[in-house]
Amino acid sequence: MRRVDLRSDTVTQPTAAMREAMATAQVGDDGFGEDPTVARLEARYAALVGKEAALFVPSGVMANQIALRVLSQPGDVVVAGRNQHVVEFELGAAARNAGIQFATLDDRRGVLDASAVAELIAAEAHHRPHVSLVCVENTHMPSGGTPWELAELRELAGVLEGRALHIDGARLFNAVAATGVSAADYAAPATTVMSCLSKGLCAPAGSLLAASAELIARARVERKRLGGAMRQVGVLAAAGLIGLETMTARLSEDHHRARRLAEAVARAFPASSYDPGTCRTNIVAFEHAAPSQLLDALAERGILADTIGPTRVRLVTHAQIGDEDVDYVTDALDTLTR
Numbered sequence: 075m076r077r078v079d080l081r082s083d084t085v086t087q088p089t090a091a092m093r094e095a096m097a098t099a100q101v102g103d104d105g106f107g108e109d110p111t112v113a114r115l116e117a118r119y120a121a122l123v124g125k126e127a128a129l130f131v132p133s134g135v136m137a138n139q140i141a142l143r144v145l146s147q148p149g150d151v152v153v154a155g156r157n158q159h160v161v162e163f164e165l166g167a168a169a170r171n172a173g174i175q176f177a178t179l180d181d182r183r184g185v186l187d188a189s190a191v192a193e194l195i196a197a198e199a200h201h202r203p204h205v206s207l208v209c210v211e212n213t214h215m216p217s218g219g220t221p222w223e224l225a226e227l228r229e230l231a232g233v234l235e236g237r238a239l240h241i242d243g244a245r246l247f248n249a250v251a252a253t254g255v256s257a258a259d260y261a262a263p264a265t266t267v268m269s270c271l272s273k274g275l276c277a278p279a280g281s282l283l284a285a286s287a288e289l290i291a292r293a294r295v296e297r298k299r300l301g302g303a304m305r306q307v308g309v310l311a312a313a314g315l316i317g318l319e320t321m322t323a324r325l326s327e328d329h330h331r332a333r334r335l336a337e338a339v340a341r342a343f344p345a346s347s348y349d350p351g352t353c354r355t356n357i358v359a360f361e362h363a364a365p366s367q368l369l370d371a372l373a374e375r376g377i378l379a380d381t382i383g384p385t386r387v388r389l390v391t392h393a394q395i396g397d398e399d400v401d402y403v404t405d406a407l408d409t410l411t412r
């Protein structure tokens with residue numbers, strides 16, 4: 075039976091070019107700042123997002139947590155979307171690691187309303203805690219991989235009155251592929267920006283956090299405190315470099331395939347009111363009354379899907395999903411409901 079794994083783009087395998095680059099990577103002790111491949115990767119990402127410096131970290135969660143720690147103090151308010159990864163999918167890490175409290179806003183459209191953020195900032199003058207930071211997610215995973223429009227991001231940045239803005243860009247390059255906005259233009263209004271190498275870009279591990287040189291020096295200390303300093307990690311950075319250099323260009327293929335799945339989902343589950351037009355990148359996220367039954371029925375056909383809420387199902391395309399896999403899944407969805 076065919077196996078089609080749509081649970082996440084994190085299931086991607088490193089490419090042959092990555093494995094070769096890993097085998098031959100020049101490495102050193104990154105604890106002493108002596109790994110030349112890590113240095114190249116950090117410089118490359120910093121250049122792509124137009125920041126002074128970057129830091130290679132083990133995971134996207136750690137990149138977000140370090141951003142919280144360098145941009146806020148315990149007790150501060152961090153504004154974020156109700157469903158964002160940093161709020162809902164990091165197992166309370168923000169409370170544990172940064173001692174902040176979230177003020178969460180509606181993010182069903184994938185974006186935050188600038189006027190709602192401005193209201194929270196204005197509330198400071200009325201005995202409310204200090205808002206130090208706003209976090210956005212681009213693309214926004216739970217709403218179905220929604221990319222931010224640059225104008226909306228700039229509008230949001232315009233109301234912050236000097237507060238910091240962090241972009242959780244775990245899938246920033248998907249947003250770039252979908253909108254044509256460059257990574258640097260997206261990152262320009264932000265204080266810090268992070269991206270994952272181990273999702274659509276196929277590297278086996280690692281994320282990058284970029285900001286000013288001063289903030290990245292502080293981020294380096296926080297990485298050490300969280301136990302994320304690594305040694306001859308150029309073997310991973312080498313794969314990450316291939317991801318940044320060669321894998322971003324193919325992301326729109328994943329987007330086309332996700333769109334085909336989105337249309338099949340809308341046909342199969344009209345009760346979900348799912349609009350396939352909202353699928354602009356590689357994630358199809360839709361409401362379903364009985365997700366575990368659906369996941370079981372798909373699994374019987376070798377199709378793996380996942381849930382991101384009690385009634386929310388997610389299908390994610392990536393480099394290991396081809397057109398024939400999509401044909402197979404759309405056929406299965408069509409027959410499931412017949």
Ligand SMILES: Cc1ncc(COP(=O)(O)O)c(C=O)c1O
Binds near residue numbers: 134138160281
């Ligand atoms: C939007 C977003 N941010 C952060 C992360 C965390 O990345 P990691 O799994 O590498 O810790 C994820 C992972 O799925 C994500 O989707």
